[in-house]
Amino acid sequence: MEIVVLYVRDCPHVGAVRSRLEDAARLAGVRTFVRVQEVTSADAAARLGMRGSPSVLVDGRHVLDGEGEPSLACRLTLPTVEQLAAALAR
Numbered sequence: 001m002e003i004v005v006l007y008v009r010d011c012p013h014v015g016a017v018r019s020r021l022e023d024a025a026r027l028a029g030v031r032t033f034v035r036v037q038e039v040t041s042a043d044a045a046a047r048l049g050m051r052g053s054p055s056v057l058v059d060g061r062h063v064l065d066g067e068g069e070p071s072l073a074c075r076l077t078l079p080t081v082e083q084l085a086a087a088l089a090r
């Protein structure tokens with residue numbers, strides 16, 4: 001399972017989403033390794049599937065399917081522990 005957190009520099013939510021991922025992994029009963037990747041351009045955001053910072057992808061799939069367009073903007077909402085656990089259990 002590949003888990004990637006895409007973010008922009010100085011994103012204040014990266015720590016929170018990483019903490020939620022740890023909680024979600026425990027809830028889902030899986031061991032995880034999370035790769036954190038800074039995104040620096042709109043082209044890269046579109047290519048990588050980043051829909052605001054931070055974006056969480058599990059095996060290349062955004063955990064909040066269908067939400068938003070590729071963007072470098074800061075996210076107003078983060079995925080919940082339950083949403084992350086569901087994505088990890090797929």
